[in-house]
Amino acid sequence: MTDTTTALESLVARLAETAPGLRVETGPGSTGLYAYDASNYRVPPRAVVFPRSADDVVAVLRACRETGVPVTARGGGTGMAGNAVGPGVVLDFSRYMNRILDIDPVARTARVEAGVVLDALRSATALHGLTFGPDPSSHSRCTLGGMIGNDACGNRSVRHGRTSSHIEALEIVTADGVRAVADRTGLRAADPGDTDAVQRVAGLEADLRRLIDGNLASIRTELGRVPRQVSGYQLHHLLPEHGFDMARALVGTEGSCSVVTAATVRLVATAQASTLLTLGYDDVVDAAEDVPEILRWNPTAVEGMDEAIVATMRARRGPDSVTGLPEGRAWLYVELDGDDQVAVDARAGELLDVLEAQGRMTGGRVVHSPAERRSLWRVREDGAGFAARLVDGSESWPGWEDAAVAPENLAAYLRDFRKLLATHGLTGVLYGHFGAGCVHVRIDFDLATDTGRAATRRFLTEAAALVVEHGGSLSGEHGDGRARGELLEVMYSHRMIRTFAAFKEIFDPEGLLNPGVIVGPARLDADLALRELPLLDTTFTFPHDEDGFAGAVRRCVGVGRCRSDAGGVMCPSYRATGEENDSTRGRARLLQEMVRGDVVQDGWRSTEVRDALDLCLSCKACSSDCPVGVDMATYKAEFLHQHYKGRVRPRSHYSLGWLPLTSRLVGYAARPVNALLRGPVGKLLARLGGVTTNRRIPAFASRRALRRALRPARTGETAKTLLFVDSFTRAFRPEVAGAASRVLADAGIPCTAEDDLCCGLTWVSTGQLSLARRIMARTVARLDNGDGRPIVVAEPSCAAALKRDVPELLGTDAARRVATRVHTLTGALTDLATPGWAPPELPDNVVLQTHCHEYATFKGRHPRDLLGRLGVTKVDEAEGCCGLAGNFGFEEQHYDTSMAVADLALKPRLDDVDPWTPAVVVADGFSCATQIDHLAGDRGVRALHLAELLDLAADRPGQPGENS
Known part of the structure; x- marks a missing residue:
């Protein structure tokens, strides 16, 4: 038994005695998560402790002192300097001490x-x-x-x-x-x-x-x-x-x-009034030259960024995700505030005139719309993430992301800094707090090889000397941590370094608090997380990641946007539980550990990784909301495929994963099967299939119901689109297919229907990828037949599977050709409908639940925007996952989490709706509609598909499906 193991056992025993009930975790499933922050460093701790009070902290520090175990305090783990990781105990304050x-x-x-x-x-x-x-x-x-x-x-x-x-x-x-x-x-x-x-x-x-x-x-x-x-x-x-x-x-x-x-x-x-100016420049140095003049106008903010961040956001979230920027290759955001909006706007106009006269700007505008301001600030706030993985796939890293100089010296410093980058053959993505002289930059260091690390060390040493030459500081807000602690001797005299050491020694004579940081610093190139890893043999092709699965999970750089409680859709399981291992970041970090094989040593068979992925709803929101495009749904599918290869799977993988096939068979005898499922036999079958008995099993539709629903509304028209009738629509709500065909015809894009194919989604979400590929290959062979018509899919999750999963699993040109043709109904009506088309009348107020897969995959083509353009006055969107998420919420072990996720956004919206209010509830996803029925169906609230809403608005309700 090693001294380290003995010390840990003594520590755990001591804490059990002095702080009974204190949560202490020592397994790989926790230590692997907390080995990282948002920096380049990886330091696995021996234990993670979650204090609930200051008394718990006292107990931990006393026990650590007795056993000689170091302590690192941690908040959100978003630091970029490596100051929230440590080799002993990590204290996570964010979980419980958050009052x-x-x-x-x-x-x-x-x-x-x-x-x-x-x-x-x-x-x-x-x-x-x-x-x-x-x-x-x-x-x-x-x-x-x-x-x-x-x-x-x-x-x-x-x-x-x-x-x-x-x-x-x-x-x-x-x-x-x-x-x-x-x-x-x-x-x-x-x-x-x-x-x-x-x-x-x-x-x-x-x-x-x-x-x-x-x-x-x-x-x-x-x-x-x-x-x-x-x-x-x-x-x-x-x-x-x-x-x-x-x-x-x-x-x-x-x-x-x-x-x-x-x-x-x-x-x-809080300021009573404020406004935002966006200023364009050819170059960040030109932007920095204007900062001294701008500061004379007493702004609240002067923020800068270059074109790489903007290009990446537009590529990842759609061209409309960044609007309101003038022409340029670099931009400044300038915010002014005051007590009177008219006066603030007037000052903004005057400042714009002065800057135009100075001649460096390529353009500028005052942004009056609050919504547009929020959108623009989001671009800046996600800068660190977007800069990490750019539109061309290149990666960049922190390390010299935090230097600061006096604002009047910023332009000169940036000019020399870019020369230094060029001398070393490096590229940096620049952004930061230009008004305070603080520059963030992520650089394409090679941190995986000895040669690259040595080159990085040389650059950082010269960069430290450069910023000191310009009278600046190595760190402007992120701290020194492991990234810059060693370089403090470049900035300070030996006397000051000794004074720092004496200051720490007075407080911490045994050096147990966050060792390796500021005083007695670790080498800046020690404990680097990145290293060369072997390529793994996977079923998904991971076409956007050079190193396959290892490169894909490496996308996570720890910025932690998935840990927020509001804004966007990710990460629903984290929002429900508050646990790091239920966040996108936590799961990605544990997958990184699995690939490394140090802390998590069982590879694809790892139970720690399986457990961390268990509450992932596969909502795909992270693929859009995460600034670096982590796609945990795909990683989970790949892991489940590998984990259960050659093994018996959970029961729900068979009962729910094979639903497209079983529902097709049930369609020939829907009436007796539905009657059987409504009774005790249904509950027994649910238990045997690993399905919760807290939900009603949706009624299956007969094959005849689909044929009736798709009865042509008009004849003699040339079909311009192909309506792909997915398995959920075919099995449970054929009336949606009928409504969609009529709406498409009304919109000037009539369709023919294909109702005998499957996208393979349920097999993907349960990790049965070999079967999924066979089903997808059949579907692609039928669709890639020279028919170039757009493919419209009423069910958003199936549309997303055809758009993204099919080409990434099959990796063929045929799959990619099919994917380019796929539209949701919203996308088809946005992009393909006859100009000026609109239904005669729509309700003023709609409560909307957008499917997560539609939100993530079909950028800029969301039902909210379409409804607004069609004349709906108020769209009250339940921003977030419904909680059902395909098979997830039907699985017995996930029911409680499913309901907790619904409580975050959807249920509060539904609580304000009853059958007598004018609000209409719209949900295109079958899962979303099913969850809405579960939450509010007993009050008579039913979700309409967008197709049904528009079909009803045309005053042509059509024929109901026969679900018996």
Whole structure:
């Protein structure tokens, strides 16, 4: 037994004794997830602990000190410098210590636990007209504890500066387990009645005062020189002229001196009026040249980015995903605010005139629409993710993504920095907080080979010297971490480096807190996650990833957008459970570990990976919402295929996976089968098939019902489209096929129907890929017959399977040709209908549930937009997954999660609907409609397919299907 194993066992035993009930996880399924943050580094911990209180943190730190196990505090795990990974215990504050303890609107303060997500705080304080000033792009998932650790800034740092400027007090636990409070005047014990703690804290403060008094000159001359000087420790806040501000001095220490459990933060008033200017330039240096003039106008934000990010977003989310930018190859966003909208808009116009006169802009405009502003800010906020995997498939990495100079020096620095890139044969994607002189850049380093790592090291050393030459800082907000700690000697004198070391030693004499960061730093090229991996033999072709499955799962770089609670659709299972291993990022990281084979050693047979993927709904939303295009549904299908190869599968894989075949057979005897399934035999069959008995099994339609539904509404017209009648429509709602054929005819694109083929979706979602390929090959052979007509599919999930899964599984030109012809009904009516076509009358108010696969796969062709164009005044969209998600919500072990997901968005919308209200519920997906019936059917609420809505609007209801 190794010393490491002994220490871990002692630690776990000690915690069981001192903190009973504390959640401690030591298995590969947890340590593999927490080996990463959003940086280039991988450091597997020995254990992950989820504290619920400061007392739990005290117990952990005391136990770790007794056993010699290091501790790393972690918030959202979105840091890019490697400061949220460590070799001992990782404390995840985001899971349970995420409460807002108090808001004082009069004093404009809030007291929060370390795991509170920034957006949660901002939502709560918005009720009082207040907000927290710093706003990193990761605001939807970063925590206040993480922001304090890094001294985070954000897009509006021109106005609000760094986190340290907004901290009134920190509640901390020292390395030896003493609770204390750091505030604007010093350090004190949290419990004044605890004599030992009072003495210990008094000794700490005395030692700190002696350290500062002995190094006044170097602290005054080396620290606090530029607005974004985050590198090192911010000891200048302890100078006599600053009142020994211990709270601000501990901000930015990256958990290396103490562990923050809670904070009292200062709030600022929300602006009454604001506007956004978008300015175009030929070059980021030209944009930087205009920054000093812009700063004279007191903006709240001056953000910059180059063309690579915009091109990638348009390619991934559709050409309409970025609108409102003037011509150019680089852009600035400039936000102005004030008390009066008219005055703010006037200032914006004046600034635009001044910048036009200076002659560097290629164009500029004032963005008045709030919706357009939100869309534009999303482009900037997703910059780190988009820059990681560009439209051409190239990858880029952090490492030198955080340097900062004085804003007036920015253009000169950028000019020299780009020369340095060129000298080293590197390409960088630039974006960042230009108004604060802070530049983010992701660079195409080769981090997988020894040669590439050596070249990276040379570049970073020269880059450090360059930014110091321009009077800047290695870090402007992300912290030093493992990426830049070793380079601090380039920036600071030996005396200051020794002062930093002495500061940490006073707090942490045994060096247990986040070792390898800032003081005694690890080599910047140690513990790098990327390495060369063998190609795996897979069934999916992964055509967009050079290294196949390994390259596909490597798409995840940890930015953590999947961990947000609002906005977009991903990740429904994380939103329901709050567990990292139920997030897209967590699953991707564990798959990366499986490919590596170090922590997860069983490869495709891994039970840890199987369990992490279990609650993935295969909604595909991540393939669109994730900035780097992680497609967990495809990865899960591949894993299930490999995991169960040659083995007995879960029962639901047979009962639900083979549904297209069994439903076809049932169609010949629908009436007696439906009667049988409604009784006790139906429940017995459900249990035998691994299907939940909490849902009604949908009634099957007869074959005759489909023939009646597809009876031609008109004759004598040339069919311009092919209606692909999928298995769900054929088996359960043939009336939708009839309505779709009539609507297509009305829209000037009449169809013929093909009702004898299958897209293979259910076999894909259950990982039965060999069967799926055979079924898809038959379908492609029938469809790729020289008939170039568009293929319209009423069921969005089947349309998505034909559009994406079929070509990626078969990998043939024929499959790709078929995929290019596929449209949802929404897409067909948007792109192919006769110009000016519209149904005579539609309801004013529609409650809409968009199918996740349609949202993810058919970019820019969403039912919401079509309904708006057709005259629906209000479309109340339940943004998020319905929770049923094909086979997922029918499986007995997933029913509770399915309902929890429905509670997030769909159920609240349905609760406001009843049969007597004017709102109509629309859901094209069979799963979505089934979930709606389950949630509100007993109240008479029924979901219409878009085809049914438009068919009814034409006052030609057609013939109902015969589901008996």
